[in-house]
Amino acid sequence: MSKGRHRPEWHPATPPQDAVFASSVMDGVAGGHDGLPGQSSSGGSKPVARRRHLTVPDYVEGVRAGDRTILARAITLIESNAPGHLAQAQEVLQALLPYTGGALRVGITGVPGVGKSTFIEALGVMLCERGHHVAVLAVDPSSSVTRGSILGDKTRMEALSRHPNAYIRPSPTGGSLGGVTRKSRETMLVCEAAGFDVILVETVGVGQSETAVRGMVDFFLLLMLAGAGDELQGIKKGIMELADALVITKADGENRIRAMSAQADYNKALHYLAPATPGWKTRARICSAVTGEGIAEIWSEIERFREVTTASGVFQERRRQQTRDWLHALIEDYLRSRFFNHPAVKARLPEIEAAVVAGTLPVTAGAQALAQAFEEAANG
């Protein structure tokens, strides 16, 4: 592994290949992350306790007590792709489940450079000062390429990462979007059981990850730049339809006036879109993480959203629906992978693919033939 990058602090006594680890961990920043204030996580002298094997009750009690080291290890366990770890992770989750669900879950998306991390820093610090406990997670399926961009972001979240009420967790590098979102959802639950009452999920708005994050949060915030008012169509419209609030960032200095004009444009455009949440009107606002303008107002709006949708039942129903959707998504992933990895399917797929492409076999007949081969083999 490259310098400055190493395996998670938690790993089995007899290390298998590095490949089983869903995440690799960069050298820690000097801050309170992972409960190691001011100490590099690759530092030479590690407390003995960090190496100790943890049982399921150890994890559960440690997380419930808000022990940052054990919280970090529980998340690392969840992020592991090793089959042996999956069973233990699920036992831990099962035990923690009664203590989950208490946080307000907020997703934050926008193109790279729009100011997500800076916004999260400003909002997060404000919330921590008010006594909230804030966990920041990232969903970034591309991070196996960019290697956990939130780690670079941690320099943008310096004050927040040092705040005792905050916990910042980099994106798991799990490969597929499905894998990354499973880990992020479960990490979110563990953070709730640890007592965090606000979960902020950052995701880059460049692919399908914003749809995945919309599926795991209560409130979805889209950050936008001024000067984009003339390109309201296309992909942006699709993302705008997912948002419960639209925020024009960097409304400071000379840009403030442009931000206000963009706000007016977006409010007009939003008028014609179906609301992302029934009974809630999505509005555009402006904010500046530099002057602090708009940050407190956005939080008030998120709180009002919770009140309105809780009173109408939409809040609770969305969570139930998200959980059902999650179950179905996992089943689909499982079946898809069983199907395509089955020797009977693998043996016939190339020939059937070639036949449908050549136009000698109807596509439906080809799919049926594969399904039949799979079922016959699966039924013995």
Ligand SMILES: Nc1nc2c(ncn2[C@@H]2O[C@H](COP(=O)(O)OP(=O)(O)O)[C@@H](O)[C@H]2O)c(=O)[nH]1
């Ligand atoms: N003037 C101004 N610059 C900002 C503001 N928020 C972020 N920036 C700058 O915009 C750049 C990108 O910010 P960042 O938070 O990393 O964006 P992300 O990629 O969406 O997470 C950085 O150079 C920030 O300093 C703001 O409110 N006002």
Ligand SMILES: [Mg+2]
């Ligand atoms: Mg960022």
